[in-house]
Amino acid sequence: MTEAGHTHGDHSQWAETSHCRVAAVRHFGAFAVLELIAPRVARRAAPGQFVMVTVPGGGSFLRRPISLFAAHADRISLLVEARGGGTERLTRLDVGDAVEVAGPLGSAFPTEDVSNALLVGGGIGCAPLQYLADELSAAGAHVTACFGFRDFRSARAAGAFTIDRLWVATEDGSVGRAGTVLHLLAALDVSPGTTVYACGPTPMVAAVQRWTFAEGLHGYVSLEAHMACGTGSCHGCVVDTARGKLRVCAEGPVFRLDEVTP
Ligand SMILES: Cc1cc2nc3c(=O)[nH]c(=O)nc-3n(C[C@H](O)[C@H](O)[C@H](O)COP(=O)(O)OP(=O)(O)OC[C@H]3O[C@@H](n4cnc5c(N)ncnc54)[C@H](O)[C@@H]3O)c2cc1C
Ligand code: FES
Known part of the structure; x- marks a missing residue:
């Protein structure tokens, strides 16, 4: 990665969808940290990138963009604020629930040579x-x-x-x-x-x-x-x-x- 906006070189917008399980959930008022088992996303992720998350329960919701809050080994975490119907449903996910994420998407924060x-x-x-x-x-x-x-x-x-x-x-x-x-x-x-x-x-x-x-x-x-x-x-x-x-x-x-x- 050399420059903001140029993370993976080809700008390919093909977004692989991963079917994940919720491994842990922590609540902070209207916010929830969702830890997902998503090895393919975690392996390719970089800070600043996001995933498109399918809102559980279907309905008319488009997928929602959510930033990567953390990535370790085979897991990613998302910090979600219940703002409208879609994110509200995401904050109600429980351990063991299934969720679909596409990504990682977008450019990353450059981190080289930063002291x-x-x-x-x-x-x-x-x-x-x-x-x-x-x-x-x-x-x-x-x-x-x-x-x-x-x-x-x-x-x-x-x-x-x-x-x-x-x-x-x-x-x-x-x-x-x-x-x-x-x-x-x-x-x-x-x-x-x-x-x-x-x-x-x-x-x-x-x-x-x-x-x-x-x-x-x-x-x-x-x-x-x-x-x-x-x-x-x-x-x-x-x-x-x-x-x-x-x-x-x-x-x-x-x-x-x-x-x-x-
Ligand atoms: C690149 C990116 C990364 C994001 N990362 C996070 C994240 O890590 N955690 C998180 O909780 N949210 C994040 N968001 C915002 C999140 O995507 C929106 O809050 C969500 O899509 C709203 O969906 P909803 O169905 O809950 O609400 P809606 O009912 O669709 O809208 C509720 C309110 O949120 C506003 N809203 C909708 N979409 C956005 C948006 N994209 N940006 C700002 N306001 C919006 C609407 O105008 C409305 O006031 C991110 C957005 C982008 C573009
Ligand atoms: S081009 Fe569709 S959201 Fe960016």
């Missing part, structure tokens, strides 16, 4: 950052994470993370520092050359981008988009970038911070 990493997440956008922290730490990087949540309810997600240096802010002051993730960043002493990784709502990503450039740093962002196919064929997730119009599900979701305008 200091700053991971900045907002809300459910924090989900891909645990896997990224695991990979960076295993490679010897110094990892700091700053997560922002709206309120106590959404900050329950923080309980799912095992990152040593993790700072949390909530807008209502109920957990961690009162304010946004930008207040956390302002209080940090950041080493020159730190690589910034961001994922969250668009206004947060735009603010983190401005802060990153003002600090003379560089980094990557995972963009959110509404996705129908998730495999590059419907062109419903196209965004303008410095490389032209690109699909968030195929060339993204990870882009260089300096090539997007959130």
Whole structure:
């Protein structure tokens, strides 16, 4: 992997579907961490990538894009927030239940030659950052994470993370520092050359981008988009970038911070 958006070279959007079993479930308020036995996905996965998950029970639901929260040996984990009907059903899955996932899909966060990493997440956008922290730490990087949540309810997600240096802010002051993730960043002493990784709502990503450039740093962002196919064929997730119009599900979701305008 050399550049954000160029993980596996061929950009092939053929998505292998794996029939998995749920091995473990942990609940954190409206959030659930689902551990799935998915050896073929786990073997090929990289941090920042996502899977399209079939909503159990059928109905009119399209598959839902969910980031890889972790991958170890033959297992992947997903951190799911019950937002609407589809994700609500996913958070109700139990140990032993069957679930179908297609992927891994999309581009990954570049992790080579990183000695200091700053991971900045907002809300459910924090989900891909645990896997990224695991990979960076295993490679010897110094990892700091700053997560922002709206309120106590959404900050329950923080309980799912095992990152040593993790700072949390909530807008209502109920957990961690009162304010946004930008207040956390302002209080940090950041080493020159730190690589910034961001994922969250668009206004947060735009603010983190401005802060990153003002600090003379560089980094990557995972963009959110509404996705129908998730495999590059419907062109419903196209965004303008410095490389032209690109699909968030195929060339993204990870882009260089300096090539997007959130
Ligand atoms: C690349 C990618 C990775 C994602 N990773 C995760 C993850 O790790 N964990 C997780 O819980 N969610 C993740 N999401 C968001 C998740 O896919 C949506 O919340 C889900 O599709 C909503 O489906 P639903 O049936 O529950 O809700 P719906 O009833 O379809 O919608 C409920 C609400 O969610 C909003 N919504 C729907 N789709 C999206 C979307 N793609 N992005 C933002 N808002 C949306 C709708 O506008 C509506 O307000 C990710 C999305 C993308 C694009
Ligand atoms: S969701 Fe269909 S092309 Fe991206």
